[in-house]
Amino acid sequence: MTDTDTLFAPASGFGRAAVAVLRISGPAAGDVVMALAGTLPPPRRLSLRMLRDPADGVELDRALVAWFPGPGTYTGEDMAELHLHGGSAVRMGVLAALARLPGCRAAGPGAFTRRAVLNGRMDLAEAEAVADLIDAETEGQRRQALRQLDGALSRQVAAWRAEAIDCLAAAEAALDFADEGDVDDAGLDAALFGRAAALRDAIVAALRDGRRGERLRDGFTVVLAGAPNAGKSTLLNALSRREVAIVSDVPGTTRDAIEVRLDLGGLPVLLVDTAGLRDTAEPVEAEGIARTRQRIAGADLVLLLVPPDGTPPDVDTGEVPAVPILTKADLFAGSHHAGLAVSARTGAGLETLLDTIQTAAETGLGAGDALITRARHRAALEACVVHLDRLQAGAGGLPELAAEDLRMAVRALGEVGGHVGVEDVLDRLFAGFCIGK
Numbered sequence: 001m002t003d004t005d006t007l008f009a010p011a012s013g014f015g016r017a018a019v020a021v022l023r024i025s026g027p028a029a030g031d032v033v034m035a036l037a038g039t040l041p042p043p044r045r046l047s048l049r050m051l052r053d054p055a056d057g058v059e060l061d062r063a064l065v066a067w068f069p070g071p072g073t074y075t076g077e078d079m080a081e082l083h084l085h086g087g088s089a090v091r092m093g094v095l096a097a098l099a100r101l102p103g104c105r106a107a108g109p110g111a112f113t114r115r116a117v118l119n120g121r122m123d124l125a126e127a128e129a130v131a132d133l134i135d136a137e138t139e140g141q142r143r144q145a146l147r148q149l150d151g152a153l154s155r156q157v158a159a160w161r162a163e164a165i166d167c168l169a170a171a172e173a174a175l176d177f178a179d180e181g182d183v184d185d186a187g188l189d190a191a192l193f194g195r196a197a198a199l200r201d202a203i204v205a206a207l208r209d210g211r212r213g214e215r216l217r218d219g220f221t222v223v224l225a226g227a228p229n230a231g232k233s234t235l236l237n238a239l240s241r242r243e244v245a246i247v248s249d250v251p252g253t254t255r256d257a258i259e260v261r262l263d264l265g266g267l268p269v270l271l272v273d274t275a276g277l278r279d280t281a282e283p284v285e286a287e288g289i290a291r292t293r294q295r296i297a298g299a300d301l302v303l304l305l306v307p308p309d310g311t312p313p314d315v316d317t318g319e320v321p322a323v324p325i326l327t328k329a330d331l332f333a334g335s336h337h338a339g340l341a342v343s344a345r346t347g348a349g350l351e352t353l354l355d356t357i358q359t360a361a362e363t364g365l366g367a368g369d370a371l372i373t374r375a376r377h378r379a380a381l382e383a384c385v386v387h388l389d390r391l392q393a394g395a396g397g398l399p400e401l402a403a404e405d406l407r408m409a410v411r412a413l414g415e416v417g418g419h420v421g422v423e424d425v426l427d428r429l430f431a432g433f434c435i436g437k
Contacts, residue, residue, distance in 0.1 A: 006032060007115070008098045009107035010091065017086030022094060025112055028103045029078040033067060035101060036060075036082075036094075041067050046083065053097045060097060061090045075112050076119030123417035125153045128374060132217060139266030140365070144216055147369055154417050156206070156371060157381075161413040163199050164384075167192055168406040175399055193392065196406065200388035203381050206371050213370030214378070215300065219261060219270035220361040223295050226305030226313050228276030231327035231344060235305065236260060236273040238344035239354065257295055264358040267365060272299070277313045296320065301360045303353075306339070307331075323356060377416050384412035 006026025012019070024032055034040055035054040041047030044066065051060040064083035073079045084090050098104055113127045122130075129148035136142040148154075170192055224232040237243050240260040258273040272295055275288030296302055296315060302322040306312045308331075312324065324339030330346045340356065342349035372378050391405040 004103075006101075006104045007107035007111050008032075008095070008104055009111070010095070011081070012086075014088070014091075016088065020084045020086040020091045022082040022084065022091070022098070023107075023112065024080040024082070024098070024104075025073070025075045025077050025107075025115060026103075027078065028101075029080045030067070030069075032098065032101055032104060033065060033080045036097065037065050041065050043067055043069055051082065051084075051094060051097075053093075055097070055100055060093050061085055071119070074121065075115040076121045077115060117418060123154050123419065125157070125377065125417050126151060128376075132373065137261060138263045138268045140216055141268055144213065144370060144373060148373055152369070153371055153373070153377065157413055157416045160199060160203060160384075161410060161419070163195065164406060164410045164413060167196050167199070168403065168410055171399065171403040171406055175403055196388055196391055196409075200385055200392070203385055203388075207378065207381055207385070209370060209372060210364075210366055211372075211378070212366045213373035214375060216268065216365055216370060217373055219268035220301070220364055221270045221272060221295075221299045222301045222303060222357055222360075223272045223274060223292075223299040224303050224305060225274055225277060225292060225296055225315055226327075227310060228278055230276065230305040230307055230310060230313070232273050232276070232305050233258075234344040235325075235327060235342065236271055238347070238350060239271060257291060264354060264361060267358065267361045269357060269361055277315055300364050301357065304339075308341075321360065323360075325353065380412050380415040383415075384409045387412060 004027060006024065006028040008022060008024045011021040011023040030040055036051045037049035038052070039049070041049065046064040046066050048062065049065045050062050051065075052058060053060055061084050063085070066081040066083070068079040068081075070077045070079070082094060084094060095106075099106065110127075110131075113122075113130055116122050117124060117127050126149055129145050133142065133145035133149060136145050224236060226232055236258065240262065257275075260271045260273075262269040262271060274292035274295055275285065277289060277292060280286050280289065293315070296317055297320070299317075299320050302315075302317045302320050304313055304315070304317075304322050304324045305327050306324065307328045308326055326339045326341040328343065328345075329341040329348055330343040340349055340353060342353050344350070372381065387405045387409040391402055391409070394401055394405070
């Protein structure tokens, strides 16, 4: 298996359907189409063809064939698509015929997008946006994924990296070519450190976003917490409008967290039902309670559930916002506890509770578009800041160490898009200082 193989794979879901799409990409894509269809259709037009098995000429399907010559394709290679009838026998028959052709192999997960990255059609951040777009469940997630696919993060990081490369090129020139008349011997002067400091401040400002992008991808987490039989599982079922959790009068029924995803105003919300909080010697229940406290610590919002005849749960939510919720309002006319009264049985207060959760999600996820959407992006940018901080701390020290800090900062920025190397530094250095003599 090499990068010169021609890949093929279904590009639509399995199961009975009207149309099934098979995608082919690689140097032999045109030969594959001719082997199956007899002729190569006009580029970028759907053409009706009878597909035959090249091994014995048996008819496989009457299908629409699209031919896309590279490099202006998704992968940067020659590509083709076969739009088949959606029966499983048709699809499997064509896949089996493709597998028998020389130089062809079934694609693995993400293989087409990997080719696109290797061939320069997109960088790593944009490739990740493709996955995010496929996984998007809400309007907010879709908008964020499309923005990243359009290169929002890639363009900004490219600008930061270009500035870092300029600083590094000046530092390298001052070190290695100080005896040249057309190279400034003050490459490591205050101006360079000022530019590096400004770059560092810009990246830090982007990092101070409350992790909005990552939280939008993963969902705004709302944990239902309370004592056993406080109505957590019943409320989860009512809010999700389906039976996802077992409801029982027996205390300790819920042992592990149960998650349900909601779409509230285009924002993803993750509701988490947890084990009831109480003192117990039963080891399995105790483990469930320990996990409950962990989920509370990592939540964006905690709903503290208490029936009107009960007591509020003894739990410290720390900096996580908490909202008291009075459950079973249909069974009790009044209560000495403060909080939003709801009834899962009658539906009273549920819409108000959903509005409260949506408002909290809108506040927590913040306004505006997020630039950083993955932990990998954040880690690379934070590493860049560390190197730029070290550069400033060592200002006036060994110029070799300053150049190394800049080099590591450039490398960290390159990790965001997958552009890691020294060729850009060399190109910028020679173009800017006329050193090639």
